[in-house]
Each structure stands twice: as C-alpha cells, then as structure tokens.
Amino acid sequence: MNTIIFRAFAPYLTALMLLYSVFVTLRGHNEPGGGFIGGLIAASAFAIYGIAFGYWPMRRAMRVHPISVAAFGLLLSALSGLPSLLLSMPYMTAQWWSPEILGTVVDLSTPMVFDIGVYFVVVGAFTSIALVLEEGGDT
Structure with missing residues (x-):
C-alpha cells in the first residue's frame, strides 16, 4: 500500500498494538484475554507493518526468525509443566509463587x-504466514 498517511501511521499503530497485546496476554487468566488472543494482536501488528512497508522491512522489524519465536514459545509452554512434576503432582498442575522483589510482592x-x-x-x-504471503505478493 503506497499511501503516505498509512506509511506514516503504521509504525505508531504497530507499537501500540504490540503494547496492547502484552497487556491482553498478561491479564488472560483473570479477565478475557490470554496468550492466543494477545499473539493474534501482535501478529496483526506485524502484518500491518508489512502491508505498509513490504517484506524486507517487516523481516528487519522482527529481528528474530518467526519460526524460532514459535519454537521458543513451544519450549516455554512445555517447560511450564515441569515445576508440578518436581513437586510430585500431575503435569501442568498450576503452581503459584509470591516472591518479594524490591519490596513488592509479585x-x-x-x-x-x-x-x-x-x-x-x-x-x-x-507472522511466518504473513511473511510468506507478503513475499509471494512481491514476485
């Protein structure tokens, strides 16, 4: 898309959507939201950036290959069940900690x-899907 207004507004919209996606992800178990919805918002932000600027600027904005990001997330999700196994409980049983960090209970x-x-x-x-679709549109 070659409109100057969209290209000028896209980086700000992307940053705002990424910030909102983190907010939606972190409030997920207490209110509507969670990792899936937050991830969709973040992927939409990168797609908007890709529509505005093209394939290579979108790849540079990601900084890490999207498949590596997905693999890291899969590993993190799988490892989240290990603390319950260490405590002799069924895999993926929720565990809670309340450490005090800098005088604040977290x-x-x-x-x-x-x-x-x-x-x-x-x-x-x-984002990997969006990159493949964006790359295919340029050729």
Missing part, C-alpha cells in the same frame, strides 16, 4: 508462563 504462576509460551507460538506462526 505473584508468579505456571499458567502465566504457559500463556506467554502460547503468545510466542502464535506470534511466530502467524
């Missing part, structure tokens, strides 16, 4: 780690 959980892994899987897979 609630951490294995479902949150799983959601973050799903986020990376969805971002990697759908």
Whole structure:
C-alpha cells in the first residue's frame, strides 16, 4: 500500500498494538484475554507493518526468525509443566509463587508462563504466514 498517511501511521499503530497485546496476554487468566488472543494482536501488528512497508522491512522489524519465536514459545509452554512434576503432582498442575522483589510482592504462576509460551507460538506462526504471503505478493 503506497499511501503516505498509512506509511506514516503504521509504525505508531504497530507499537501500540504490540503494547496492547502484552497487556491482553498478561491479564488472560483473570479477565478475557490470554496468550492466543494477545499473539493474534501482535501478529496483526506485524502484518500491518508489512502491508505498509513490504517484506524486507517487516523481516528487519522482527529481528528474530518467526519460526524460532514459535519454537521458543513451544519450549516455554512445555517447560511450564515441569515445576508440578518436581513437586510430585500431575503435569501442568498450576503452581503459584509470591516472591518479594524490591519490596513488592509479585505473584508468579505456571499458567502465566504457559500463556506467554502460547503468545510466542502464535506470534511466530502467524507472522511466518504473513511473511510468506507478503513475499509471494512481491514476485
């Protein structure tokens, strides 16, 4: 797309969508949202950037190959079940920790780690699809 307005607005929209996708992912177990929806929002942000600027600028914006991002997310999701096995509980049983970091109690959980892994899987897979479609359009 060659409109100057879209090309000028796309980087700001992409950044805003990526920030919102992280917000949706992290609130996923308490309210509507989660890793899948957050990942779709992030992949849509990269797709908008690709529509505005083309294949190579989109690849440079990713910095890491999308399949590597998806593989990291799959590994993270699979590893999120290991703490329950270490505690002699069934695989993927939710575990919660509340460490104090810099004087603030932070609630951490294995479902949150799983959601973050799903986020990376969805971002990697759908961005890879968008890159293939964008690359095919230029030739």
